[in-house]
Amino acid sequence: MPEAARLGDQHSCWMHGGGPILPDCCPSVLIGDRPAARAGDKCKCWCAEDPIKEGAATVIIGDSPAARRGDPTDGGKIIEGCPTVIIGDPPQAACMLNAASVGAAFVTKAD
Numbered sequence: 001m002p003e004a005a006r007l008g009d010q011h012s013c014w015m016h017g018g019g020p021i022l023p024d025c026c027p028s029v030l031i032g033d034r035p036a037a038r039a040g041d042k043c044k045c046w047c048a049e050d051p052i053k054e055g056a057a058t059v060i061i062g063d064s065p066a067a068r069r070g071d072p073t074d075g076g077k078i079i080e081g082c083p084t085v086i087i088g089d090p091p092q093a094a095c096m097l098n099a100a101s102v103g104a105a106f107v108t109k110a111d
Contacts, residue, residue: 001086001088001089002056002068002069002070002071002081002086002087002088003068003069003080003081003082003083003085003086003087004031004032004036004037004066004067004068004081004082004085004086004087005021005036005037005052005066005067005068005069005071005078005080005081005082006021006025006031006032006034006035006036006037006081006082007020007021007022007023007025007034007035007036007037008020008021008034009021009034009037009069009078009079009080009081009082010078010079010080011043011050011052011073011076011077011078011079011080012076012077012079013043013045013050013073013074013075013076014075014076015045015075015076016045016046016047016048016050016075017045017046018043018045018076018079019043019044019045019046020043020044021037021041021042021043021044021052021067021078022041022042022043022044022049023035024041025037025038025041026038026061026062026064028062029061029062031082031085032082032084032085034082036061036062036066036067037052037066037067037078038052038055038061038062038064038065038066038067039052039053039054039055039064039065039067039071040052040064041064041067043073043078045075048075050073050074050075050076051073051074052067052071052072052073052078053071053072053073053074054071054072055067055068055071056068056087056088056089057088058088058089059087059088066087066088068081068087068088069081095107
């Protein structure tokens with residue numbers, strides 16, 4: 001399940017290498033003593049700032065979806081989070097929910 005992302009957690013970027021999630025994040029919500037990161041917050045690359053593109057649709061922090069390890073940034077994804085705070089459904093949940101909504105008897109692994 002996805003760990004909550006915070007100020008200072010790392011992201012990877014295929015173009016620039018990656019770097020930490022930058023201030024301000026949400027100063028009124030602390031996760032592991034650091035401000036919570038959200039969709040729209042920025043991550044530092046060596047020559048640019050990558051915005052966090054999306055977060056948990058069901059968890060809103062400061063009017064934006066909560067960011068998690070694995071969520072996409074402009075050129076990569078968040079690769080670090082608070083191991084004691086889990087936010088939202090695991091990535092596999094969307095597949096299972098979709099299968100249930102159409103009455104599928106089985107779910108198969110896609111390559």
